[in-house]
Amino acid sequence: MLNNCLFFLSPAHVRTNLNSPLPPRPGPKTFHRSRARGTARRFAPRPTPPPTSPLPPAKPSQISPAAPAAAAAAAAHLAVAAYLAVSAPDFDAAAGALFGRPGGRARRAVEEGGAAALASDEADAVADQFEAAVGNSFSQTVLRGLWGDRAAAEERVRELLAVEWAAIGQSRLEMAAERIVGDGAIETWRAADEVTRAKYRLLAGEQRAREIEGKLGETIPQGNQISTPEVHKVMDALKSSCANLHSVVEDPLPAAKAAADEVLAARMDKAVDLNAGEVSNQPTACDIAGPSAPADNLDAPRKGTAASLMDWNPTARTFQWEDSPDPDGSRSPIHRPQLPSPRRTTFSPLQPADNKAKRRKARKWCALEEETLRKGVEQYGNGNWKDILTNNPDVFIGRKAMDLKDKWRNMMR
DNA sequence: TGTAGGGCTAGTT
DNA sequence: AACTAGCCCTACA
Structure with a gap:
């Protein structure tokens, strides 16, 4: 009651x-x-x-x-x-x-x-x-x-x-992966030409590619829609590269997903494992996880947890584009699989970027940013927005010099 | 390339 | 509807 x-x-x-x-x-x-x-x-x-x-x-x-x-x-x-x-x-x-x-x-x-x-x-x-x-x-x-x-x-x-x-929300990588191997894969693959599909097969893996193209009612390899010597050359190179890749690289997606799940679970546990000391260190303004924000020690070595996605992968191998220049003008004695240069073609699994840049979402200025801007104007002078910005990168996260100018104009009104 | 000024947009009152 | 803060466009040095 x-x-x-x-x-x-x-x-x-x-x-x-x-x-x-x-x-x-x-x-x-x-x-x-x-x-x-x-x-x-x-x-x-x-x-x-x-x-x-x-x-x-x-x-x-x-x-x-x-x-x-x-x-x-x-x-x-x-x-x-x-x-x-x-x-x-x-x-x-x-x-x-x-x-x-x-x-x-x-x-x-x-x-x-x-x-x-x-x-x-x-x-x-x-x-x-x-x-x-x-x-x-x-x-x-x-x-x-x-x-x-x-x-x-x-x-x-x-x-x-x-x-x-x-x-x-979804990252662009997740959206791209969704289009290539997820529920949206069918439409993506249906719209792709054979050269692009060859790239998709590299990304999706042979088994998943067969599943997707099976749903399309087609077989692998599909007959070349474009039959020119150049296309044949690219196709051969891609097949060779694909085979080389599959022979030396395991599919990283399952392990990556498991690692990501563990990292997420660890962060959730950490967030709820609160104590008085942590509360006393809570910032009162500008809670932005920027470069100078208190580190979560996610990069620190962790005992008994899965390896970070950023850790060195001992199974990784170096590949070299076939027309990459040798820094010292000599070929390495180590044989490396050759990949066709990505500069020869300009296809991408991502949708072409909108020509018109999207407007950034307005983000309110916090007290720390305003105070830093005031001190910056005192120190570097009115109008030297670039200096103020570059000397306070930890405070003005995501701001441009133009933003500082606009904010100062508002503050002076 | 950096800055100033005007205009636009989304959110608030 | 009016106002405001934040963002963008364009001209200029």
């Missing part, structure tokens, strides 16, 4: 209720946004939503496209901070450090907008609850019951990761 009502009360009400006798705890409940805002956010642990919610769920049309990510970020941040506070040996110290005024880390994130998604009435209310519980053992017991479920906190983090992961 108290849990169900707690989040809908003002901080003052919450403090009052925390000091009153506590009815049996029904378990984690859904945390709704205010009625006026009209959207729902899940802040408290919520394995199962209450059957009769005081507020109706928000209609999809009421939620902006960014709302799921923002809600997930807010829920994860608060769930982790709250769990850390209630699970700490010294509740008062932990709650003070995280939610106390004025310097609590979670409090600052809420009040200073370091994380915009956290700036909400609900987040304020949670921070106030923890602050009010300092020195109040009864309130601490209530909060431990509400936020002490580690699995629920981990679930909020997993949800955030899932949202962020989904937002990344």
Whole structure:
């Protein structure tokens, strides 16, 4: 009962209720946004939503496209901070450090907008609850019951990761692979000429190529559509190269996929394996994983884990284009399989790039970028955007000198 | 090639 | 609809 009502009360009400006798705890409940805002956010642990919610769920049309990510970020941040506070040996110290005024880390994130998604009435209310519980053992017991479920906190983090992961979308490599060997392969192969298909066979592997061309109702090798001496020469070279490749290189896709799955699983585990030390090092602005961002140590040697995709492959062999110039003018004594030069033809599994460059998605400037730009103008002078940019590559990630100029123009308005 | 100025676009109020 | 921040185009040195 108290849990169900707690989040809908003002901080003052919450403090009052925390000091009153506590009815049996029904378990984690859904945390709704205010009625006026009209959207729902899940802040408290919520394995199962209450059957009769005081507020109706928000209609999809009421939620902006960014709302799921923002809600997930807010829920994860608060769930982790709250769990850390209630699970700490010294509740008062932990709650003070995280939610106390004025310097609590979670409090600052809420009040200073370091994380915009956290700036909400609900987040304020949670921070106030923890602050009010300092020195109040009864309130601490209530909060431990509400936020002490580690699995629920981990679930909020997993949800955030899932949202962020989904937002990344497919890479161009994945899209290309999908067209060549995935569900879209049939149409891709149907539209390809014989020379291009020969390339596809190299990429897809003999077995998969047979499957795809079998579905096309054709056989391998298909009769040359283009029958010229040059095409025959290229075809022969490709067949030879293909045979050489298959004789020395294993299909890397299964191992690569397994390694990628393990890396992903390790990152998920790492993300939920939070502790107070990690929270205290959270940046408050510009959470961009740039070159100077805190390393995840993914490149460090790992015991008992699969090899990184970037590790040296002991089965790799060097091939040489047949018309590649010798640096020293002499042929290597080591025999290397010869491949036809890729410069002779200009086909690609990728769709031709759009001539019109796509507009970059607008990315808001963070406080660190603005401050660095101010100092850069002081140091290098107004108009020397290139100098400012090249001397702060870790801050201006993805920015152009032109962007700095535009931003400075906006800041001067 | 780097910069300035004007215009365009998407998001917000 | 008006406003704004961020991005892009084009001219110029």
